[in-house]
Amino acid sequence: MIESFLIKATVAGIGVAIISGVIGCFVVWRKMAYFGDSLAHSALLGVALGLVLGINTNLGTFIICSIFAILLIWLQQKKILATDTLLGILAHSALSIGMVTLSLLERSVDLHSYLFGDILAVTYFEIYLILFGGLIVLIFIYLNWSSFVLVTINEKLAKAEGLSILANQLLIMLLMTIVVAVSFRIVGLLLITSLLIIPAATARLLANSPEFMAIISSLLGIFAVIIGIYGSLYLDTPSGPSIVVSAVIIFITVSFISSCYKKN
């Protein structure tokens, strides 16, 4: 029985890296980095909801994040406040309400593991959740790929050609919600945006088509997760931040190499 926790962590990490790599491309293309961050902040309220109601915290997170996304789209339609203002209000109120609720609970909660992740403590149930949620995300993205890409390139053109902007926007946001809900135990709520953005941004330097960018992004994510997990074991560092640090190192290395390559 050597290191079964390590195998579990690796499987969970690879699952998360694949889906966050793909959905991360849309975050980069659609400039939704702040949205991802806000979604993750609001997830803490989801954790609180899960603990209060005695339901699974991933489910609580999914419910709260979905409400968050729908609320945001509804407020956006009103066009009174800018999106980043709305996100700021929603995210920080959800984070604060979540913190207040958690502190009112009579049991102690390992807040640190929610904020920064604890991949080495991942359970079988969480692994199934990642694989199941990930499969749903990948299927939806595969089926709607061209529509998503067209809507992302130009909404007016997509609309004129018969696509529903609202439906596509909502679907992308809900898929992102699933990604956050199944993967926040891996890198933590505070770092989840980095797993969405950094591999995708690195892939942008290497890819020449949207499909290729999504694939490379997932592969780089897997690479970062594996280095991060084993690095954290070897150096005895927290796993979530270690994964992000390896993603950043990959990003810097690729940027450096590709800028050298372009000069020649």
Add this chain to the structure above:
Amino acid sequence: MSSLIQAKDLCVSRQGKNILENVFINIKEKDFITIIGPNGAGKSVLLECLMGTFMLDSGEIIKKNNLSIGYIPQNFNPDNSMPISVRRFLMLKKKFTLEELQNVSEETNISEILSKNLANLSGGELQKVLLARSLLSSPDLLILDEPAQNLDIKNQLNFYNLLDRIYKSREISILMVSHDLHMVMASTKQVVCLYHHICCSGEPQTVAKDPEFISLFGNDMAKMMSVYQHTHNHSHENLND
């Protein structure tokens, strides 16, 4: 000539402001109509109403059965964060054969740039690519929203010449919003001047003399249009003496 699309008594208001008031417009086969009007006059909204992507408050749109519309949006500005080639962009959500792609590429003169990144195109190249995409669905009607807005004079002229060639060779109808009236005068058959309602419409030279047109655009624009008409009526041989 049979009608392709017709708007009857369109009214649209948003946030208490009237955007379109009792607008009637009829686009027939082989029409070439240019809509002009000041900023915020409701031009883009009218185009979107015709395409069925904007909710009307009242009025109706009557379309010919199976009408195929090609559309070029305003301010198309692809972001460099997504790497996508021109060829892949043309193929998104479209069904056509390789031969059709080849024909349209030659028609719009973009065969050379098919493998270029969409975000790296010049303004003139980008408009040609959009035109190619709109032609790939073999439209009966092209709707263009300020297609040459961000182009320099040379590219504007090239674009309008290309559009004119396509209009003549394909025998389709064109409905366009444009401020470059001096450029499109030669090809446009009808000008519609819109300021929430239709102020005046007709042949370019008639519109230029309309008092409502002059009050909206001022005398300079009206003069510019009539000057163009004037030069169009005689030859320029003696200018080179």
